[in-house]
Structures are given as C-alpha cells and as structure tokens.
Amino acid sequence: MILLKNCFALYPDPADPGCEPRSGVDVLIEENLISRIGKDLAPLKGGSGAGAVQIIDASRCVVVPGFVNTHHHFYQVLTRNVPAVQNAKLFTWLVYLYEVWKNIDEEAVSVSSQVAMGELAKTGCTCTTDHHYLYPRGFAADLMGLQFEAADRVGMRFAPTRGSMSLSKKDGGLPPDSVVQTEERILADSRRVIEQYHDPDPLAMRKVVLAPCSPFSVSKELMVETARLARSYGVRLHTHLAETQDEDAYCLRTHGKRPLKLMEEWEFIGEDVSYAHGIHFTDEELEVLRRSGTAVCHCPSSNMRLGSGIARVKEMLERKITVSLAVDGSASNDASDFLGEMRQALFLQRIHYGADAITVPQVFALATAGGARVLNFPRIGKIEQGWGADLALFDVHTLEYAGALSDPLAALLFAGINHQAAYTIINGRVVVQRGGLVGVDEAELTEKANRIAARIQKTG
Numbered sequence: 035m036i037l038l039k040n041c042f043a044l045y046p047d048p049a050d051p052g053c054e055p056r057s058g059v060d061v062l063i064e065e066n067l068i069s070r071i072g073k074d075l076a077p078l079k080g081g082s083g084a085g086a087v088q089i090i091d092a093s094r095c096v097v098v099p100g101f102v103n104t105h106h107h108f109y110q111v112l113t114r115n116v117p118a119v120q121n122a123k124l125f126t127w128l129v130y131l132y133e134v135w136k137n138i139d140e141e142a143v144s145v146s147s148q149v150a151m152g153e154l155a156k157t158g159c160t161c162t163t164d165h166h167y168l169y170p171r172g173f174a175a176d177l178m179g180l181q182f183e184a185a186d187r188v189g190m191r192f193a194p195t196r197g198s199m200s201l202s203k204k205d206g207g208l209p210p211d212s213v214v215q216t217e218e219r220i221l222a223d224s225r226r227v228i229e230q231y232h233d234p235d236p237l238a239m240r241k242v243v244l245a246p247c248s249p250f251s252v253s254k255e256l257m258v259e260t261a262r263l264a265r266s267y268g269v270r271l272h273t274h275l276a277e278t279q280d281e282d283a284y285c286l287r288t289h290g291k292r293p294l295k296l297m298e299e300w301e302f303i304g305e306d307v308s309y310a311h312g313i314h315f316t317d318e319e320l321e322v323l324r325r326s327g328t329a330v331c332h333c334p335s336s337n338m339r340l341g342s343g344i345a346r347v348k349e350m351l352e353r354k355i356t357v358s359l360a361v362d363g364s365a366s367n368d369a370s371d372f373l374g375e376m377r378q379a380l381f382l383q384r385i386h387y388g389a390d391a392i393t394v395p396q397v398f399a400l401a402t403a404g405g406a407r408v409l410n411f412p413r414i415g416k417i418e419q420g421w422g423a424d425l426a427l428f429d430v431h432t433l434e435y436a437g438a439l440s441d442p443l444a445a446l447l448f449a450g451i452n453h454q455a456a457y458t459i460i461n462g463r464v465v466v467q468r469g470g471l472v473g474v475d476e477a478e479l480t481e482k483a484n485r486i487a488a489r490i491q492k493t494g
C-alpha cells in the first residue's frame with residue numbers, strides 16, 4: 035500500500051485541456067490500483083498487511099500518470115553516439131551498425147534492456163515496448179525471456195515486440211546474412227512468445243506485439259503471415275514506416291508502390307497496427323490512416339538526429355489519427371529520456387507549423403492516452419479510482435523550475451534540465467525513489483554496459 039500525501043499539483047488527466055490541478059490531495063494505492071483520491075486520506079486496514087504502508091510526501095511534486103513509450107531498440111544502448119555514424123542518415127547508419135550489432139550476445143541483451151528501461155523509468159515512463167528485430171546467428175537463448183527478466187528487475191510494465199528480418203544483402207536488403215532468420219523460424223518463434231508470455235489482462239505486466247522490421251527488411255509473405263498470426267491471437271502489430279525518402283524510393287523501385295500502399299495490400303493496417311515514425315505521408319495517405327484507425331508512433335529526437343524530416347503530427351491530430359510518442363532506439367536519439375522527448379515533440383512541431391502548432395495537453399495526450407491505446411492498455415494513462423497505479427512525480431521546487439510554477443504541468447516541458455522523476459510508481463510498486471532506481475545497482479549496471487559496449491564495438 036502506498037499513500038501519496040499532500041500533492042502539490044495532481045493532474046488526473048493531463049491530456050484534457052480542461053484538467054485543473056488538484057492541490058493538497060492524497061492518493062491511496064492498494065495492490066496495483068489507484069483506490070482513492072482525496073483530502074486527508076488515512077490508509078484503511080485493507081486486509082492483512084495493514085502495517086506495510088509506504089508514505090510519500092508529494093508536497094513538492096507535480097503528479098501525473100506515467101508515460102508510455104511506444105518504440106525503442108534497447109540493444110542500441112551499447113552503440114550510442116558512435117563517432118563513425120554521428121553524422122550519417124538512416125540507410126548509411128544502419129549498414130555500418132549492423133556489422134557491430136551482429137556481435138550482441140545474451141549479456142548484451144540483458145544489460146542493455148535494464149539500462150534502457152532504467153533510464154525510461156527515471157524520466158517518468160511506466161510502460162514501454164521494445165522492437166528487437168536482430169537475431170544473430172548462434173544466439174540460442176530465449177531473447178524475449180531475457181528482456182522480460184530485465185523488465186522484472188527494473189519493475190517496468192513491458193510489451194515487447196517479436197521483431198524480425200528475413201531479407202539480407204543477398205536478397206537486396208541492408209543487413210548482413212548473419213542477423214536475419216528464415217520466415218518459418220520467425221513465425222514459429224512469434225507463436226511461441228505469444229503463447230508463453232502474452233497476457234491479455236488490461237493491467238498485464240507482460241504483453242507481446244509482432245513487428246517485422248520494415249518493408250525493406252522482410253518479404254510480403256512474412257508481413258501477411260505475421261498480421262494473420264497476430265490477429266488470430268488478438269495481439270498488436272507494429273513496424274517502421276514512412277521514415278525516410280530512401281524508403282519511399284526503395285519501395286517504388288522494388289515493388290512499384292509507396293510504403294503505405296504496400297501495407298494496405300499486405301493487410302498490415304488497421305486499429306491494431308502502429309507505425310514508427312510516419313514522416314513522409316501524403317494528404318491522401320493521412321486520410322487512409324484516419325479511415326483505417328492506424329496509429330503513428332512519433333519519434334521527434336530520432337527524426338532530428340538522422341535528419342529524416344518532421345512528422346505531420348499537428349495535421350494527424352486534427353484528423354483524429356491516434357499518435358503516440360517514443361524515444362526510438364538508443365543509437366539514434368541517443369537518450370531514453372522520456373520527459374525530454376515530450377519537450378522535443380512540443381518544439382519540433384512549432385518549427386514547422388508555428389508557435390501554436392501543438393499544446394502541452396496535446397503532448398501529454400501522445401505520452402499517456404495515445405501510448406496506452408497503441409500498446410492496448412485500456413486502464414492506464416489517467417489517475418483515476420480503479421485504474422492502474424502507474425504514476426510519475428516530479429519535484430518542481432528546485433532551482434531549474436524556479437519562477438515557472440504559474441502552470442506546474444507546462445513547467446515540466448518548458449523548464450527543467452534533468453527531466454528526472456523524484457518517484458516513479460509502476461503497477462503499485464515504487465520503482466524510482468528520490469531519483470534513483472530501487473533494487474538496481476546503477477553504478478554496477480553502468481560499468482557492465484560500458485564494458486560490453488567497448489567489447490562489441492571493437493569486434494565490429
């Protein structure tokens with residue numbers, strides 16, 4: 035049981051522009067649910083373990099629903115900021131890094147997953163996916179199992195994708211042969227991970243998504259079969275789409291069609307589908323997204339970092355297309371700073387559309403309700419009685435927020451320099467406490483990650 039006492043500014047639904055902050059209220063969390071919100075709450079005995087109440091003083095904090103990250107590649111933590119591709123665009127960047135990434139092993143997957151989820155949790159994220167599509171030859175372990183173990187260690191609500199690549203250089207794709215798999219193997223393992231790990235409960239800690247990497251790294255048959263498999267189990271679908279003009283050119287050259295047209299023909303579209311990036315859509319294509327209910331996972335830092343372009347988020351929101359937010363892989367951001375990503379989302383739209391392009395509540399909508407919808411968690415994204423106890427608390431009574439408290443919610447995006455949550459609570463458990471991960475030795479994890487990074491980059 036957790037009792038947040040005397041919140042400085044509680045926003046039950048920051049995505050709602052009319053949401054007024056509640057000040058001086060308490061929030062009681064029982065088991066994994068928000069059980070009461072009100073003044074002067076005292077923990078009720080609530081069954082057996084009445085003694086174990088953790089009281090958190092929230093009198094300095096803005097309290098918001100935890101954020102949902104909808105696109106990432108955790109293993110890329112080990113290749114952040116590599117000098118050789120600091121200034122490269124996507125296809126060049128990929129071709130270089132595949133040669134390094136083919137060296138990842140079990141330890142690399144486990145450690146990078148903990149680092150990425152740790153950084154996400156420390157910046158207010160309470161639920162994330164991961165898009166792992168790289169299966170080096172000789173990697174025999176249960177990769178998704180290692181990632182779920184890492185999620186348990188951090189305490190993250192986790193909906194990883196079973197990613198895939200089947201086309202290598204010899205088929206006209208970008209990756210080396212040693213990191214792609216046969217389509218039979220991909221489909222068999224996709225079925226296995228769904229049956230072994232997917233929990234359809236609205237407040238599950240483990241869900242599974244299927245995610246062929248992109249239209250330029252798998253075949254039509256694999257996209258179609260993956261979509262059918264996912265739908266037979268009721269799990270979500272995800273892929274990269276419309277990220278660069280090179281991708282448009284590749285699809286036109288290879289298939290004679292633009293990427294979204296291919297997705298329509300390959301059944302990879304609909305309310306159960308999300309596309310990472312979604313930058314280069316035409317007006318007609320935005321209409322296709324709207325009609326089909328397909329979602330876009332916006333990755334502003336990555337798009338800026340790789341010079342890929344500016345997604346038309348303002349226009350998507352006007353058309354009521356579902357948009358979520360994501361930090362993207364750690365080699366193209368190169369941070370997993372979720373609150374920082376929200377600030378980037380706010381500003382990037384303004385470069386293109388002007389200062390009134392997108393508001394603070396709209397950015398919170400991407401980060402909360404939008405993400406919850408993409409990953410299919412219908413009871414997270416609000417602080418409401420009976421909803422999942424996923425919350426982020428930011429201490430705004432610090433120097434970097436001084437003078438910004440006329441609008442405490444907007445202060446989180448307009449001001450602040452370190453984006454660190456004071457507390458992050460996931461499924462009723464304190465995962466970040468006074469800015470640090472609970473139960474994870476951050477110094478040791480950091481050293482391990484640096485050691486592995488040096489090793490795999492050297493052998494690249």
Ligand SMILES: [Zn+2]
Binds near residue numbers: 363
């Ligand atoms: Zn990506």
